[in-house]
Amino acid sequence: MTSAGNVIRVTLRRPEFTLDASLALAPRGITALFGASGSGKTTLLRCVAGLERPHDALVRIHDEVWQDDAAQVFKPAWQRPIGYVFQEASLFEHLDVRGNLGYASKRVPAGGSTRVGIDEAVELLGIGALLNRRASELSGGERQRVAIARALASQPTLLLLDEPLAALDHARRQEILPWLERLRDELAMPMLYVTHSADEVARLADTLVVLDHGKVVAAGPTATTLTNTSVPITLGDDAAALLAGTVQERDAQWHLVRVGFDGGELWLPDAGVEPGRRARVRVLARDVSIAMHAAQSSSIQNAIACTVDSIAPAAHASQVMVRLRCGDSTVLLARITARAADALALAPGMAVCAQVKSAGLVL
Ligand SMILES: Nc1ncnc2c1ncn2[C@@H]1O[C@H](COP(=O)(O)OP(=O)(O)OP(=O)(O)O)[C@@H](O)[C@H]1O
Secondary structure (H helix, E strand, O other), rough: OOOOOOEEEEEEEEEEEEEEEEEEEOOOOOEEEOOOOOOOHHHHHHHHOOOOOOOOOEEEOOEEEEEEEEHHHEHHHHHHHHHEEOOOOOOOOOEEHHHHHHHHHHOOOOOOOOOOHHHHHHHHHHHHHOOOOEHHOOOOHHHHHHHHHHHHHHOOOOOEOOOOOOOOHHHHHHHHHHHHHHHHHHHHOOEEEOOOHHHHHEEEOEEEEEEEOOOEEEEHHHHHHHHOOOHHHHHHOOOOEEEEEEEEEOOOOEEEEEEEEEOEEEEEEOOOOOOOOEEEEEEEEEHEEOOOOOOOOOOOEEEEEEEEEEEEOOOOOOOOEEEEEOOEEEEEEEEEEHHHHOOOOOOOEEEEEEEEEOOOEEE
């Protein structure tokens, strides 16, 4: 056996697809699995759940070995303490919410840990007022909250979420995101979260794992992985940096808040977040331009002193992705034309000014 912790190492071969992925999960928090359609995200989740039989695997969660081919160990799906949440909540329509939760708690394996009781699951997902409603009387967002609570009521040691918001419209997604944030912050349990949405990654993920053709091409803290310009998926239209900061002050007259972070500060639209709160700020690469000096009179009021770290090709040949370093730990991306980079003679190490046209709080 290797060192302690949550380890997932899976090799599965299909005629035209091979999944060969290895990741370590922190004891808590959300690890997002991101990648193009067909890159193997769902297959990886199904292998972890024991619903697929990989050719070679080591799956160890919460120091319990679920599969270890070297030692000929394979636990079937029903013996794995997993909560699985799908795109569409498959609730028992003839039962009320309480009945659905009760059914899940009966599935707890004998001797299983009592990590999250039904009451706690109800509280964590805010579904106390829905307990007597039939599943057929719930909105899409409510159904997903019940599905997540039901997954927790089976007292898993790992929560698998396969595009849990993909079937919901924008408003329902916004309604459910704060509950997922709450789970991330309060549950002492790892969560593997498959998504196609860069928004969800920015808002929810502590760790980002990028899959491409069945292989892990990047993995690490979300902010670091998002600004890794050698990973093609991060270079598309949604390419963005994620800044960790703290709300410093609110400007009531102009409806703005000032967020400070290592290396600078930004004024952003006020989203009702109180000063002192930690905040994630997402800055799209297409909203950042580069000047040699801070402009004296410009409509762009957010200007940050940076150093050019690297210049990489972007998705289109006319553009480049410039990685900028501000402070010790903050990285910004700027997507500019290759011609502008040439005209400014940009090169690693140069001191420049990043002008941020717009940015948004994601927390
Ligand atoms: N049951 C199956 N039998 C054979 N091949 C499959 C099966 N399920 C998926 N595949 C293939 O395995 C590869 C990985 O599929 P998978 O569903 O894991 O990708 P994904 O990243 O989850 O995609 P999506 O984002 O579209 O859900 C694809 O080439 C797919 O066609």
